[in-house]
Amino acid sequence: MNTNSSVTKRKYLNVVLPLFIGSMLAYIDRLNISYAALTMNKDLGFNAQIFGMGAGILFFGYVVFEVPGTVFAEKRSPSRWVVRIMLTWGIVTSLMGFVHTEIQFYIVRFLVGAAEASFYPVCYSAIVPRWFNAKERPKALSVLLTSMLVSSIIGSPLAGVILNVKAFGFEGWQMLFLMEGSMAFIFGIILIFWLKDWPEDVNWLTAQEKKKIRADYEKEIAVKNSIKKYTLWEALKDKTVLKLCFIYFMWVTGFWGFGFWLPTVLKSVSGLSNSSVSWLIIIPMSAALAGFIFNGNSSSRTGETKWHIALPLFIGAAGMAFGTMVSNPVLSFIFTCVTAIGVYVGMGVWWSVPISFLSGPAAAGATGLINSVGNMGGWVGPYFVGFIKNSTGSYTTAYICLSVSLIISGLVMLTLKKKVDVDELSGQQDKDDLDKIKVG
Numbered sequence: 001m002n003t004n005s006s007v008t009k010r011k012y013l014n015v016v017l018p019l020f021i022g023s024m025l026a027y028i029d030r031l032n033i034s035y036a037a038l039t040m041n042k043d044l045g046f047n048a049q050i051f052g053m054g055a056g057i058l059f060f061g062y063v064v065f066e067v068p069g070t071v072f073a074e075k076r077s078p079s080r081w082v083v084r085i086m087l088t089w090g091i092v093t094s095l096m097g098f099v100h101t102e103i104q105f106y107i108v109r110f111l112v113g114a115a116e117a118s119f120y121p122v123c124y125s126a127i128v129p130r131w132f133n134a135k136e137r138p139k140a141l142s143v144l145l146t147s148m149l150v151s152s153i154i155g156s157p158l159a160g161v162i163l164n165v166k167a168f169g170f171e172g173w174q175m176l177f178l179m180e181g182s183m184a185f186i187f188g189i190i191l192i193f194w195l196k197d198w199p200e201d202v203n204w205l206t207a208q209e210k211k212k213i214r215a216d217y218e219k220e221i222a223v224k225n226s227i228k229k230y231t232l233w234e235a236l237k238d239k240t241v242l243k244l245c246f247i248y249f250m251w252v253t254g255f256w257g258f259g260f261w262l263p264t265v266l267k268s269v270s271g272l273s274n275s276s277v278s279w280l281i282i283i284p285m286s287a288a289l290a291g292f293i294f295n296g297n298s299s300s301r302t303g304e305t306k307w308h309i310a311l312p313l314f315i316g317a318a319g320m321a322f323g324t325m326v327s328n329p330v331l332s333f334i335f336t337c338v339t340a341i342g343v344y345v346g347m348g349v350w351w352s353v354p355i356s357f358l359s360g361p362a363a364a365g366a367t368g369l370i371n372s373v374g375n376m377g378g379w380v381g382p383y384f385v386g387f388i389k390n391s392t393g394s395y396t397t398a399y400i401c402l403s404v405s406l407i408i409s410g411l412v413m414l415t416l417k418k419k420v421d422v423d424e425l426s427g428q429q430d431k432d433d434l435d436k437i438k439v440g
Helices: 003-044 048-075 078-098 102-116 119-131 137-145 147-162 172-194 207-227 232-237 239-270 274-280 282-302 306-323 329-344 360-374 377-392 396-414
Strands: none
Touching: 003 048, 003 078, 003 102, 003 119, 003 137, 003 147, 003 172, 003 239, 048 078, 048 102, 048 119, 048 360, 048 377, 078 102, 078 119, 078 172, 119 137, 119 207, 119 360, 137 147, 137 282, 147 172, 147 274, 147 282, 232 239, 232 360, 239 274, 239 306, 239 329, 239 360, 239 377, 239 396, 274 282, 282 306, 282 329, 306 329, 306 396, 377 396
């Protein structure tokens, strides 16, 4: 077996896989509110606007704790920080099963966001770069982030089943929160023994392999710093970082406006039962999963990034816009699949961009800032959809606006200029386009 291939497989098994499972559980815990809404809203008397506010308020917790959490993890222990996140968000997610009032709903959803804050930036900026060089990262991050789609493929039918379970005096939607929160907590304990910070900390690499991975990482950092060494503050106010914040905000507004309302909208269009809707969602998520893997592999192979992000956004915008113009349930569902492909498949490539020119605390802080500012769209999107639905009785206007948001995100992405060149870590001359970065 080729030595490089063997090392890569072990890195995927011991770094990407635990992060993949953690991400999958995080995404299930984040999205379970959308399935719980099928029965919870009626039981608690929540209208569309209240649900949209509560679904999105999770991201306010991100804004408060994302940057400091990511920087702290980078300086201390990213793996232990991820363990802490898993344990606390498992507990807080379970508390959703005991919510009875609007205020309680808002408070617990905020706490879920606070508990989960910095999970993804820590993965992107503090863990994956220590194990995968920059050429490998688009593929590694894309594989990692397919967890979002796998969680929907697994979580949708699971949620449909659990919603029909009533036990110990709890309704189905309460059992959903209790069971899925418990899974996250248990996995947090497992992570203590599985995920490590550095090659030197593991026993599944040879001494030579450990030395090579660490040397590659340190060499990349040295090349980046030789071009420009960013302090944390310089990274946070950098114009490209701020542009990335805007791109991600517009993207996430459409992403979560679509994601949080998907089960409810599909049910209203199709007239199917809760269980049938949860199984139906597997189809668009499976299509997006295939596109996700293809896009990540293509970007790693070619070194191109901008179009691998922008083009899917344009596809998602088209699916969302045209979906509002048809009344036929089959056509509506086809456009739903197109939208799912568009809003998801660029994510893995996207998170390779900020760490292509930043490292250490600067990368951690900037990635946290991009994620926290961007994820404010996770409040704007769902709340806007709920507000428009309450005001007009229809989702049409809201979805057209979300479509425009995705188009703007894609167009601005195409204007992005590269910051530095670390081509093959050899300090070659800067090039003009970010999509020509080749690292490693």
